[in-house]
Amino acid sequence: MSTAADIDLTRNGAIAHLRLNRPAKLNALDRAMVARLAARCAEIEADDDIRVVILSGEGKAFCAGGDIEAWASETPDSFGRHWLRDGHAAFDALARLRQPVIAVLDGHALGGGLELAACADIRVAEEQIKAGQPETGLGIIPGWSGTQRAVRRFGAQVVRRMVLAGEVFTADEALGLGLVDRVVPKGQAMAAAEELAATLLTRSPRATELAKMMINHAEGEERERIAESLAGALAAHSPDLAEGLAAFRERRTPNFLKDKDKP
Numbered sequence: 001m002s003t004a005a006d007i008d009l010t011r012n013g014a015i016a017h018l019r020l021n022r023p024a025k026l027n028a029l030d031r032a033m034v035a036r037l038a039a040r041c042a043e044i045e046a047d048d049d050i051r052v053v054i055l056s057g058e059g060k061a062f063c064a065g066g067d068i069e070a071w072a073s074e075t076p077d078s079f080g081r082h083w084l085r086d087g088h089a090a091f092d093a094l095a096r097l098r099q100p101v102i103a104v105l106d107g108h109a110l111g112g113g114l115e116l117a118a119c120a121d122i123r124v125a126e127e128q129i130k131a132g133q134p135e136t137g138l139g140i141i142p143g144w145s146g147t148q149r150a151v152r153r154f155g156a157q158v159v160r161r162m163v164l165a166g167e168v169f170t171a172d173e174a175l176g177l178g179l180v181d182r183v184v185p186k187g188q189a190m191a192a193a194e195e196l197a198a199t200l201l202t203r204s205p206r207a208t209e210l211a212k213m214m215i216n217h218a219e220g221e222e223r224e225r226i227a228e229s230l231a232g233a234l235a236a237h238s239p240d241l242a243e244g245l246a247a248f249r250e251r252r253t254p255n256f257l258k259d260k261d262k263p
Contacts, residue, residue, distance in 0.1 A: 023059025065111025132168035
């Protein structure tokens with residue numbers, strides 16, 4: 001059974017640490033944890049003081065994916081309506097955070113665990129870890145964007161090798177295939193992630209946020225929301241907004257002409 005403390009959120013200055021804390025189950029995710037992941041992401045998104053997020057797992061695994069006992073007990077309808085859809089919502093929230101996310105892979109990332117790591121912008125792995133998507137060996141397909149976001153971020157061929165052929169990669173193989181961005185000795189991934197986070201904090205926060213949005217847009221992540229967010233921000237900086245609001249409050253017709261054009 002999961003507990004309210006199975007997804008921890010702590011802050012160290014401008015860095016948020018988001019940690020899966022269910023080591024007895026290798027940080028496997030059940031429905032309650034998925035819901036809490038979404039809630040934690042909402043907290044992070046709303047906190048203007050957080051500029052970087054470090055995602056990690058407690059114990060010897062980063063994340064073993066979805067809790068098999070949990071999803072195997074779902075009815076087919078519930079599996080589709082809740083397990084998969086709620087999982088997508090939580091993972092999307094993580095991938096679409098305005099802050100850069102660094103995943104610390106100091107243990108294996110398999111199935112949903114690799115899908116979770118794919119939501120991060122940068123993945124730091126320790127030399128002993130393995131990564132793969134073994135779901136088809138259980139008679140199921142990767143369900144939390146393992147055939148969608150994973151393809152966009154890692155490329156179709158490497159996903160074919162994991163999903164269709166069941167290949168599981170070592171850290172060095174994962175580095176060569178682009179599944180991870182850096183490999184460090186055992187026990188050093190968190191320090192490496194914190195060093196990287198400190199570097200990110202030296203960059204312009206607004207430019208970093210906008211650059212991440214545009215990269216996500218190019219990758220096909222949340223294109224509609226990004227386009228509307230950018231257009232809405234431009235409109236909000238326009239004098240037209242102030243005029244429109246003033247006219248609304250004064251119950252008059254707004255005059256959107258430029259000052260030099262006004263009578």
